[in-house]
Amino acid sequence: MDVIVVKDYESLSTQACRMVSGQVQSKANSVLGLATGGTPEGMYQALIEEYAAGNLSFQETRTFNLDEYIGLPTDHSLSYHSYMYKQLFNHIDIPPENIHLPDGNASDLQAECKKYEAFIHEAGGIDLQILGLGHNGHIGFNEPETSFASRTHIIELDNETREANARFFEQKEDVPKRAITMGIETILSARKVLVLVSSADKAEAVKDMVCREITSAFPATVLQKHPAVTVLVDEKAALRLPQERITRYE
Ligand code: F6R
Numbered sequence: 365m366d367v368i369v370v371k372d373y374e375s376l377s378t379q380a381c382r383m384v385s386g387q388v389q390s391k392a393n394s395v396l397g398l399a400t401g402g403t404p405e406g407m408y409q410a411l412i413e414e415y416a417a418g419n420l421s422f423q424e425t426r427t428f429n430l431d432e433y434i435g436l437p438t439d440h441s442l443s444y445h446s447y448m449y450k451q452l453f454n455h456i457d458i459p460p461e462n463i464h465l466p467d468g469n470a471s472d473l474q475a476e477c478k479k480y481e482a483f484i485h486e487a488g489g490i491d492l493q494i495l496g497l498g499h500n501g502h503i504g505f506n507e508p509e510t511s512f513a514s515r516t517h518i519i520e521l522d523n524e525t526r527e528a529n530a531r532f533f534e535q536k537e538d539v540p541k542r543a544i545t546m547g548i549e550t551i552l553s554a555r556k557v558l559v560l561v562s563s564a565d566k567a568e569a570v571k572d573m574v575c576r577e578i579t580s581a582f583p584a585t586v587l588q589k590h591p592a593v594t595v596l597v598d599e600k601a602a603l604r605l606p607q608e609r610i611t612r613y614e
Pocket of ligand 1: 398399400401402403404430431495496497498502503504505
């Protein structure tokens with residue numbers, strides 16, 4: 365696990381954009397695993413700017429999102445589908461057929477999970493997976509005690525996750541109770557993983573992800589097993605990290 369500490373959210377976004385751009389520039393038909401949430405917004409904005417400047421094309425890139433709420437209409441402003449179009453896809457040249465998100469309104473959700481895994485497999489697997497980190501250690505929506513062997517599946521969201529995501533909704537009751545998420549094994553199958561974490565309220569979670577023994581009680585600890593993980597954190601999120609676990613400052 366390489367742990368890179370940058371000054372602030374802006375540097376985190378720039379640095380993350382550099383890594384994703386590098387991936388797409390070195391392999392035009394890269395398969396990217398994408399995350400939603402507050403943390404990657406700055407990175408998406410920076411990628412749009414790179415595209416607008418003519419430095420980057422997504423014509424051949426394929427994307428798979430980590431997760432989607434169950435039961436929220438696809439065109440609901442807070443669906444992850446809408447998030448991705450608003451934050452990135454509407455502003456770049458990616459062909460719509462290259463974009464994949466789980467369908468949280470599929471009539472057969474189990475079949476949808478299987479289909480999603482099959483699509484990832486057919487695309488040749490994920491080259492670079494972007495992740496955020498939940499306060500409870502979730503990656504994707506794999507809440508504590510999710511099996512490390514899980515593939516794309518249906519999950520009941522933790523109370524803590526629904527509370528954290530309530531900031532995007534009018535009230536907590538509006539946050540869906542279930543989601544489809546890539547499984548932990550799906551995430552571990554990615555060739556490279558980039559974890560983005562910003563702000564002091566995640567400092568304890570960052571320390572646990574990097575230092576705690578591997579446990580399903582804190583799913584992100586499983587990333588310690590992956591051979592190519594970069595953890596990119598700003599100074600505030602790195603506050604509780606022991607010095608010896610930090611690879612470098614940039
Ligand atoms: C999002 C996702 C989640 C978030 C995590 C952090 O697709 O799967 O794991 O990455 O909840 O969210 P933010 O960035 O909003 O703190």
